[in-house]
Amino acid sequence: MVGTLRREDVPGTERLVGWVHRRRDLGGLLFVDLRDRSGVVQVSFGPEWSDGESLERARHLGSEDVISVEGEVVLRPEAARNPELATGDVELKARHLELLNPAVTPAIPVFRGPSEELPSEELRLRHRHLDLRRSELQGNLRLRHRLILAVRNYMDGLGFLEIETPILTKPTPEGARDYLVPSRVHPGEFYALPQSPQLYKQVLMTAGYDRYFQIARCFRDEDLRADRQPEFTQIDVEASFIQPDDLFGWVEGLMSTLAVVGEVDAPTPFPRMRYTEAMDRYGSDRPDLRWELEISDWTGALGTADSELLRGAVATGGRLRGLRLPGGGTLSRKEVEGLEVVAKAAGAPGLLWAKRTAEGGSGPLARWMEPEHWSATGAAEGDLLVVAAGPDRVTSPALAAVRAAVIRALKLPKVRAHAWLWVLEFPLFLEEGGRLFPGHHPFVLPHPEDVGRIEGEPTSVRSLAYDLVYNGAEFGSGSIRIHDAGLQRRVLRRLGMADEDIDRKFGFLLEALASGAPPHGGIALGMDRIVKDFVGAPSLRDVIAFPKTTAARALFEGAPTPASPSDLAELRLDVRVGRSE
RNA sequence: GGGGCUGUAGCUCAGCUGGUUAGAGUGCCGGUCUGUCACACCGGAGGCCGCGGGUUCGAGUCCCGUCAGCCCCGCCA
Numbered sequence: 001m002v003g004t005l006r007r008e009d010v011p012g013t014e015r016l017v018g019w020v021h022r023r024r025d026l027g028g029l030l031f032v033d034l035r036d037r038s039g040v041v042q043v044s045f046g047p048e049w050s051d052g053e054s055l056e057r058a059r060h061l062g063s064e065d066v067i068s069v070e071g072e073v074v075l076r077p078e079a080a081r082n083p084e085l086a087t088g089d090v091e092l093k094a095r096h097l098e099l100l101n102p103a104v105t106p107a108i109p110v111f112r113g114p115s116e117e118l119p120s121e122e123l124r125l126r127h128r129h130l131d132l133r134r135s136e137l138q139g140n141l142r143l144r145h146r147l148i149l150a151v152r153n154y155m156d157g158l159g160f161l162e163i164e165t166p167i168l169t170k171p172t173p174e175g176a177r178d179y180l181v182p183s184r185v186h187p188g189e190f191y192a193l194p195q196s197p198q199l200y201k202q203v204l205m206t207a208g209y210d211r212y213f214q215i216a217r218c219f220r221d222e223d224l225r226a227d228r229q230p231e232f233t234q235i236d237v238e239a240s241f242i243q244p245d246d247l248f249g250w251v252e253g254l255m256s257t258l259a260v261v262g263e264v265d266a267p268t269p270f271p272r273m274r275y276t277e278a279m280d281r282y283g284s285d286r287p288d289l290r291w292e293l294e295i296s297d298w299t300g301a302l303g304t305a306d307s308e309l310l311r312g313a314v315a316t317g318g319r320l321r322g323l324r325l326p327g328g329g330t331l332s333r334k335e336v337e338g339l340e341v342v343a344k345a346a347g348a349p350g351l352l353w354a355k356r357t358a359e360g361g362s363g364p365l366a367r368w369m370e371p372e373h374w375s376a377t378g379a380a381e382g383d384l385l386v387v388a389a390g391p392d393r394v395t396s397p398a399l400a401a402v403r404a405a406v407i408r409a410l411k412l413p414k415v416r417a418h419a420w421l422w423v424l425e426f427p428l429f430l431e432e433g434g435r436l437f438p439g440h441h442p443f444v445l446p447h448p449e450d451v452g453r454i455e456g457e458p459t460s461v462r463s464l465a466y467d468l469v470y471n472g473a474e475f476g477s478g479s480i481r482i483h484d485a486g487l488q489r490r491v492l493r494r495l496g497m498a499d500e501d502i503d504r505k506f507g508f509l510l511e512a513l514a515s516g517a518p519p520h521g522g523i524a525l526g527m528d529r530i531v532k533d534f535v536g537a538p539s540l541r542d543v544i545a546f547p548k549t550t551a552a553r554a555l556f557e558g559a560p561t562p563a564s565p566s567d568l569a570e571l572r573l574d575v576r577v578g579r580s581e
Numbered sequence: 582g583g584g585g586c587u588g589u590a591g592c593u594c595a596g597c598u599g600g601u602u603a604g605a606g607u608g609c610c611g612g613u614c615u616g617u618c619a620c621a622c623c624g625g626a627g628g629c630c631g632c633g634g635g636u637u638c639g640a641g642u643c644c645c646g647u648c649a650g651c652c653c654c655g656c657c658a
Contacts, residue, residue: 026621027614046615063608080616088618109592113619116607117593122650175658195658222657223582345584345654441658495658532621539651550651 005073007089014071016041017100018090019133020061021454022111025394026496030058034069034092035110037138041087042076043069043094054097056404064103064110064130096110104320106130121541125555128546140543143300144531145260148215151235151527154257158250160211160237167193167217173505175441177221179230179355193219193231196524198441199509201238202481205520207514210240215527224550226539227529233546237478238522239494244466244480247523248272251467251468251476254525255420262534270420270468278423279392283321283400285426288472289419291407295321295399298387301376305368313389320389321399322352324377325406328384329355335409339386342405348398352387354378373481404472428454428463429494436495440465443488443509444479445521454494468525473533485514 002016021035030045036165045058049071061067071094082088107126108119110133118124131137149550152162170560171178171192178192194200196218198322201433204212214237239247247290252268259266271289278287281294299319302310310320325331336353343351356379361369365387379385385400388395401543406412427439428446437442437459446454447462451576465479482488492502502510531543548554568575 009594024617024620025614026617029615029617031617031620033618042618044616073595077616080618082618086617105591107591109608111619116619118589119592120650122588125650136634176656178658198658220657223655225651228657241602347654418597438658477648549649551649553649555650 001038002034002036002041003087005041005087005090005092007075009073010075010090012073013071014073014092016043017068018066019103020063020065020067022063022406023058023061025059030055030060031091032061032067032069032094035133039086039135042082042085043071044091044092044093045097049093049095051096054094056101057097058094061099062103064106064133065099066101068098068100069094093144110134113503122549122555125541125547127265128531128556130294132545137542140531140535140537141545143262143535144527144543146524147258147531148527150257150261151213151215151254154254155213155237158211160239161209161215162214163195163204163209163212164214165197165216167357169194169200173501179219179221182571182573183287184571195220196234197236197445198524199295201236201522202509202517202520203512205238205240205481206515206517208240208518210518210520212238212239212522216524224548224552227532229528229540229544229547230552232540233527235525235527236522237524238380238520240518240520242480242519242521244424244464244521245488247521248466251523251525255468255475258530258534259418259443262530264534265418266420270422272422272424274424275426275462279396281421283396283398284472285404285423286423286467286469286472286474287400288404289421290414290416290471291403291412292415293323293403293407293412295323295403296377297321302368302373302387305369305370305373310387310389315383318390319395320387321392321395322377322387323403323406323454324379324548325384325386325401325410326380328386328406328410329357329382331384331409336386339402339405339409342401343386343388343398344505346398346401348388348390348394351398351402352389354379354385354387355387356383372448378388419469419471423467423469425462426465426467427459428461428465428491429458431459438495439463440477440479440488441490442495443481446487446491454490464521466523468523470530470533473529474526475529475533476523476525478521480519480521483513483517483519485510488513493525517544 016034018034021033021040024031028046032045033040033045034043040473045055047055050058059074066539066569069092071092073090074093075093076394106131108123110130168181168191171180171190172195176195178195180190180192183189183191197214197216201212207284214236216234217231218234219231250501252270256266256268266581275285278285283295297319298321299314303314313320340351354361354363354366354369356374358381360366365385377385382491388398428444429436430439440463444465445462449463450461463479467474468476482491489502494507529544532540535543537543546554553559
């Protein structure tokens with residue numbers, strides 16, 4: 001291939017095919033950079049070694065023309081070598097050129113010079129065939145391929161079977177919105193695309209396939225983010241007769257295998273932290289431990305301050321928590337107020353702050369700060385304190401957002417480049433508006449010590465659910481599952497479902513559990529995010545060949561589109577648009 | 582559903598407190614050039630200023646709406 005030519009190939013005759021990357025016409029001499037997915041090599045044309053017709057054709061080559069050139073591989077003159085190019089010592093002296101397929105002038109350039117901006121995201125997606133020709137994206141997709149291959153080899157080595165599960169499946173009763181697919185055979189009835197193979201893999205466990213995995217496509221009809229696509233790929237894993245430690249060992253082994261491929265560090269075992277501790281120290285269930293900065297609890301330290309706001313927050317059951325930022329005094333008032341904006345955007349009513357200065361202190365909080373308050377927080381001269389007052393459910397997200405912002409603003413040094421973490425014991429239930437929701441999903445096994453509190457104190461029940469976190473991103477989420485039909489029913493009832501609903505929606509699962517389901521558990525790892533973070537891409541769109549926009553459109557092929565009247569008639573569907581109900 | 586940013590030549594962008602003929606780089610077309618590699622140099626073509634409405638003597642610029650892309654909140658069991 002063109003990118004693999006080296007001085008060892010001199011002398012030799014080659015016929016190379018590829019795309020015209022760039023052309024430099026010096027008059028008598030003419031150079032073409034020929035590109036394929038292996039790289040670029042320089043092809044030279046000149047009257048002494050190129051036939052006349054080929055030379056004339058070469059003069060009119062345009063970017064992205066597909067050509068075939070045949071000639072001698074030669075060492076370039078000493079002064080004309082290009083150390084920036086892997087093939088820079090050699091070139092192909094073209095005897096003959098064939099134009100295999102001329103290309104129209106590309107709508108977006110494939111070649112990009114140093115310091116040239118990428119075309120807009122919209123155009124890159126619209127002309128995806130051109131964008132995908134760039135070496136960055138080709139490199140990303142090549143790494144993705146190698147990671148998937150490594151997953152399959154590793155899981156196979158542990159005795160896991162890859163088993164495919166349906167894409168046309170049953171709507172999920174809770175959770176994300178489903179993509180629905182109408183049934184022609186059963187008018188008015190719909191399949192759903194799977195949000196994950198969750199129930200199928202549990203059924204596979206009951207069927208005795210005690211080690212299952214799948215590179216599984218999943219679909220969720222929810223609004224998108226840079227790290228969320230409506231269809232995405234999970235490494236789905238489930239195994240029987242296991243404890244969390246078994247799974248952690250396998251996943252740590254898998255991740256260090258992938259890390260070698262992706263050239264990142266993944267020293268095992270990964271540290272572990274309980275959910276409550278993560279929320280307490282970092283305000284997040286997926287803390288980014290590349291930085292050490294932690295949240296402090298100053299309820300005792302500042303609760304005595306003569307401030308109505310502070311005392312009020314404590315009196316109503318809240319806490320005073322904040323961050324001590326050594327050297328944060330260098331931030332301007334405007335920058336600190338920017339942190340307050342961040343806190344408000346994350347849902348906090350406000351953010352108090354004080355700088356400790358030689359004269360005492362400055363900032364809205366400073367007037368309440370007596371010497372004992374300063375010392376109780378450990379603030380030294382030049383430090384900045386930011387404090388959020390209120391219930392943890394409000395202050396945690398705010399302080400997590402402020403922590404991230406302040407790390408950026410102060411350019412705090414990383415203490416490690418790759419931070420892996422298991423977060424354990426997620427709550428089984430979350431409460432919102434007086435209603436209970438599953439913390440993870442309704443099939444998670446309650447912590448054995450907490451089962452007795454399911455009815456009485458549901459929000460205090462821990463679960464055997466765990467997340468794998470890398471650099472503050474959720475890489476995977478899993479749990480030990482309920483294998484007892486009675487306990488499963490108990491949990492579903494506690495979530496507010498009536499028995500007939502349970503039987504209708506989950507009857508097949510309960511029946512399977514009751515028919516000899518082994519204890520089992522598993523995890524689902526986000527393949528796209530793994531690739532994204534390993535290559536350092538800013539968006540999932542850079543590691544998916546044909547991604548959707550934030551509005552879930554496919555710009556290249558133009559999906560979705562209205563269905564034709566005949567299709568709708570066959571499906572017996574009526575469409576009403578432009579009417580909001 | 583909400584908030585923010587962006588939309589000007591094929592592409593990347595500039596365009597001031599509203600002012601008369603909308604610019605640059607690159608790409609494209611033509612020309613010169615035998616060692617270039619973001620080749621260089623000379624010349625040329627290329628514009629629904631996203632779309633619709635409004636304010637104004639006058640709108641790329643201000644206002645309202647709308648569409649598209651991106652980022653965030655909600656949402657994502």
